[in-house]
Amino acid sequence: MSRVHNFAAGPAALPESVLRQAQEEMLDWHGVGASIVELSHRGPEFIQVATEAEADLRRLLSIPDNYAVLFLGGGATTVQALLPLNFAAPGQAADYVLSGHWGKTAIKQARPYVAAHVAATSEADGFRTIPAREGWQLSKDAAYVHITANETIHGVEFRDTPDVGDVPLFADFSSSIASEPIDVSRYGVIYAGAQKNLGPVGVTVVIIRRDLLERAGQPRADILDYRSHVKGESMLNTPPSWNWYLLGLTVKWMLAEGGVDEFARRSARKSGLLYDVIDNSGGFYRNEVDKAVRSRMNVPFFLHDDALDKPFLKEAAEVGLISLKGHRALGGMRASIYNAMPEAGVQALADFMRDFQRRHG
């Protein structure tokens, strides 16, 4: 077997050592004689796994004690529907800042429940920028302000946390959580599907400032109620336990590698390698995002002639560089380079890009 470098946007590459550990433990977790995927979520073995994963994630992200941390199924899109149901009164205003595709998804899911208001959008310029804070039109008495910290498809990211005063800031961090230090205390809710930067597909992390749980929200089933999930410690119903376990292994790996400070340094170097190739290609490769807000996680780019797209993907795959096709909404190419992508993988892609240009330029 030879492992490739996988640039998928999510589900995405996992650290090889994490996969090896999961492989070794697949039939017998720690001598119990059964796999962790077979064991009761309420038994001492899984409780240990779950407790450690939460403690490790709190350490990795420096999550203050006045925040609850949930590990749930359903994906980030489900969170986007539950945010207004849990934290807004029926018909209350909620502000959305749109900087790409996923911000639009967030507002779409919220619309049945709140007066969802576009406070700012960079759609007119093809989501190549982040709307400047001073232009945001915030509502009076909004339940929250929602942003997408990093846009996976459009490749733009917030470089710092916007100040929205006393209104809680809610942020979709699916594709950049744990990629650099952030001050959690400046957010009301942070959520992330794990399948990009935190580990495996099938589990979503929701970090909620506890005082927000006192909001009445809207009539809803118990299983759609974050108060109940917090009270039930993410086990209101059977959680995606294997996925939670694999997330835990990935978080341990991130801590052992040096934590978010180290990943911030690596991400700067990794994304820099690719943007350098693109910017120095004389137009052979093109990234159209405002350089000040280019994503360090997702590098979308176009070849100067889209007839070269197919050869590019084919030749890349031949040298073990896969999943480089851009999202269908945008076309072109995209390299997703989350924490688990080694620098050697990104270097290999940069080298390939230069070589491809030499041969096809």
Add this chain to the structure above:
Amino acid sequence: MSRVHNFAAGPAALPESVLRQAQEEMLDWHGVGASIVELSHRGPEFIQVATEAEADLRRLLSIPDNYAVLFLGGGATTVQALLPLNFAAPGQAADYVLSGHWGKTAIKQARPYVAAHVAATSEADGFRTIPAREGWQLSKDAAYVHITANETIHGVEFRDTPDVGDVPLFADFSSSIASEPIDVSRYGVIYAGAQKNLGPVGVTVVIIRRDLLERAGQPRADILDYRSHVKGESMLNTPPSWNWYLLGLTVKWMLAEGGVDEFARRSARKSGLLYDVIDNSGGFYRNEVDKAVRSRMNVPFFLHDDALDKPFLKEAAEVGLISLKGHRALGGMRASIYNAMPEAGVQALADFMRDFQRRHG
């Protein structure tokens, strides 16, 4: 490593051959050079896995073409909230037949959205029977009638499909799906968390008669709308792809073993072994369920003296029989013996129970 016999109620034992295949493929799925947990859910590799899993499940359960099949995260409890949201008008009546703990959960999740009506309940006799069909008080113009085909905690099951006329029958089959042949066409919706009889934790199967999707239901977010999930082929958002993959391997195993007819024969023999020990123990072991509706999947039992509970669990674990503690709602013991539990495991438990009685009786 020595594998034990794991009687957990869910997450539960998986076939060893399935775990071995997942182990072998963990770092490299079919020579791709990456794990299936790392690959895009929209790539050709996972689309193949997903398509095969659906086709195999349709074959295993003989699901007619006029039924849609979904593979989603969120668990069966989420389905219980989405049923009224999708298939009942606001405030419309919906009938619930309660034969145990999970029927009560189903009605609890539905109550915010419908006039949920207890059409029949066996709660007065401790959920030791199934309410006889002739006593059901069905509502006029109900959106649906809901039953729990097998109650995991109380150990009772429907022996046949009740006739509810033209009103669609919705059934929670989490703990008995694929354990015997059923006529899917007699149901409007069948749903099941996979972690008992279909495979791994973290994925839920929902089987929906397509004409029901024409019902308007109630205002709801797109991600809570089964019409959208059907249209998106369970990929409206990122699905729990690894769990779906492991479900697919388990379904292939069930087909190879002989399908639902064979598992019906095995389940009759396996449960028979345990009920025989209990019934012939002279009161040392006790199962209080009406013999006509005893579950073939979950065998709850009590020792005549609960001071023996701890020694029973300890000695059982010493001979490799684990997860026999009953649900906290009921106490006592419970042996869950789903399709993946080999007959040798049940025989070992029956032998241990007789031996334990000899030594402690």
